Structure formats: structure tokens, C-alpha cells
Amino acid sequence: MSLSATKIRDSLTVLFSNLCTFSLILYYIILFESVFYIISIVDKLWRHPKRTNKTTIYGDLIDEHIPAAQYRAEVNSEPVECSVCLSKFEEGVVIRELQCSHFFHKECVDKWLQQDSPTCPMCRKTVISKEIVCQSW
Numbered sequence: 001m002s003l004s005a006t007k008i009r010d011s012l013t014v015l016f017s018n019l020c021t022f023s024l025i026l027y028y029i030i031l032f033e034s035v036f037y038i039i040s041i042v043d044k045l046w047r048h049p050k051r052t053n054k055t056t057i058y059g060d061l062i063d064e065h066i067p068a069a070q071y072r073a074e075v076n077s078e079p080v081e082c083s084v085c086l087s088k089f090e091e092g093v094v095i096r097e098l099q100c101s102h103f104f105h106k107e108c109v110d111k112w113l114q115q116d117s118p119t120c121p122m123c124r125k126t127v128i129s130k131e132i133v134c135q136s137w
């Protein structure tokens with residue numbers, strides 16, 4: 001009687017310690033995962049803050065100084081194709097006309113202006129003057 005009770009107690013102890021070990025391992029895995037997650041977030045924030053800000057500032061400046069408009073075939077007789085993507089303008093498509101009177105698809109020219117320094121893809125004329133960019137910095 002007492003022997004089987006001891007056996008049960010022993011096996012319960014083993015089971016309990018196994019559970020403890022298991023939950024400890026689980027705990028460490030979760031801890032490791034969260035630390036890894038935090039590190040990856042911090043790493044992202046550290047690596048790209050300047051670039052993101054610059055793009056956002058340029059985007060805001062472009063929106064402020066070069067208004068977007070809708071393409072109208074009768075108003076905009078020439079040129080009829082966007083020199084960035086080389087496809088023809090369709091009626092009512094959103095375009096952006098630069099100060100040099102060259103115009104492109106809004107999406108095309110926005111991508112272009114954010115990748116390089118803001119110059120016209122056609123004539124390389126500065127799109128936003130350095131003074132404006134410096135003021136906004």
C-alpha cells in the first residue's frame with residue numbers, strides 16, 4: 001500500500017519537474033523571440049530614419065510647389081507621352097507639370113524626384129530650388 005503510494009508520489013515528482021523544465025524552456029524561447037523582435041525593430045529605426053525623412057520632406061515640398069492636375073487632351077496638346085514610362089497620356093490621368101513646362105504622370109515623376117535629386121527628367125532643370133529645400137530641412 002505504502003509502496004504504491006511512494007511510486008505515485010515519485011512519478012508525480014518526475015512529471016512535475018519535467019513540466020517545470022518544459023515551461024522554463026518555453027519561457028526562454030519566448031524571451032529570446034521578443035528580444036530578437038525588439039532588436040530588429042531598433043535596427044530598422046536606426047538604419048533608415050534619415051532616408052525616410054528626406055523622402056517625406058521632398059514629397060511634401062513637391063506637393064506644395066508643383067501641383068498635380070488632370071490631363072486634358074485639348075489643353076495639353078504636346079507632348080503626348082510621358083518621358084519617364086514612355087506611355088501616352090490618357091484623358092483625365094493625374095499629371096504633374098514642372099516649372100519648365102514639362103509634364104509627366106504624377107506617379108512616374110514622383111518616383112523619379114524621390115530617387116535622384118529633384119530635377120526634371122527631360123531638361124535636368126532643378127525642380128525645387130535649394131533655398132526652399134534648405135529652409136525645410
Ligand SMILES: [Zn+2]
Nearest residue numbers: 082085105108
Ligand atoms: Zn509615366
Ligand SMILES: [Zn+2]
Nearest residue numbers: 100102120123
Ligand atoms: Zn523640364
